[in-house]
Amino acid sequence: LASKLPQVGTSIFTVMSQLAQQHGAINLSQGFPDFNCPPELIDRVSYYLQQGYNQYAPMAGVLPLREQISLKTELLYGSKPDPETEITITSGATEALYAALAAILHPHDEVIVLEPAYDSYVPAILLNGGRPVFVPLQVPSFTIDWNLVKAAITPRTRAIMLNSPHNPSGAILKSQDLQILAEITRDTAILVISDEVYEHMVYDNQPHQSMLTLPELASRSFVISSFGKTYHATGWKVAYCVAPPALTIEFRKVHQYLTFSTITPVQYALADFLTNRDHYLNLPDFYQRKRDLFCQLLQDTRFTFQPSTGTYFQLVSYENITSEKDQDFARRLTTDIGVAAIPISVFYQQQTDHGLLRFCFAKNEETLRAAAQKLQNL
Ligand code: PMP
């Protein structure tokens, strides 16, 4: 069989989590919390399971959940998407990203991808006949040089993929970035696929710059978020896509035949739980405390870093420790020191090694302290 994805191997998240398990290392690699989701939310899921909400959900998602998303969007970003025509529930943000690309790409269409990029983007573009056009983020700030983006635009450019807060760097977009994006896509057919799964993890009182805050950008965007991140339940794989009606129609055509619909009892439980705004409104504080603790602990190591501005990831440079390649160092850190991290070079198509690692700080205090103690031995 001729592979359609000859370059693709096992995801770094699987590789590093397995290595951590084999060596009994503390796993700060793959992004997931080591604490449970809110007990009230689990109670709601059990309730709906027991009440028999166990058959297919409507293709677009259960209406109460779409209504709650609409209200949340209005509260946070000032625009109120129509639950009927502009919101679709998907089985994870991974599905939503794929469905958006599959809905819009024709053979040889180009998609601008900022690197380092989350690992699912490029395979999803390639499988849909598209061509990724890479633009590097600026190092070490991981901000966007919009002149490079402008220079990458051609008549074949169908979409730009953005991710803020950004995995793996923890960088966030500023309002000026949105203004420039609006300008350079104005009067073009270029669409925006905006991966905002970490929308509630932005620190130091900065606002999250959602595409939904600017009507002009919202009118040409697929905005994707994930309940897995927000509710400490990455295993549930429930997410959503907000897009204007014409884009949602095309998006749902793909969703309808990719998964058709998403797990029913969890959708109802989330709809109930979203009526309580405290959880997501408190999330920046909750994670900022973890970031601050982790950064304080890292001060006693030889890693250097700028505190993360968003996501639950902290990027560190190990230039004072070793000149090893990042993948070799990440491996040795796991097997010999007992802490697993993600090397950043895997988020680039071409070999690009800045000597950086990503740690996930969505962990209990004891886990972060135990990891830091090991890292202090380097
Ligand atoms: N985008 C980014 C930037 C992510 O970090 C993740 C999760 N790690 C996803 C998408 C996928 O989210 P989900 O688990 O909801 O598919």
Ligand code: GLN
């Ligand atoms: N998004 C998670 C991360 O960045 C991993 C998800 C996965 O394992 N596919 O660590």
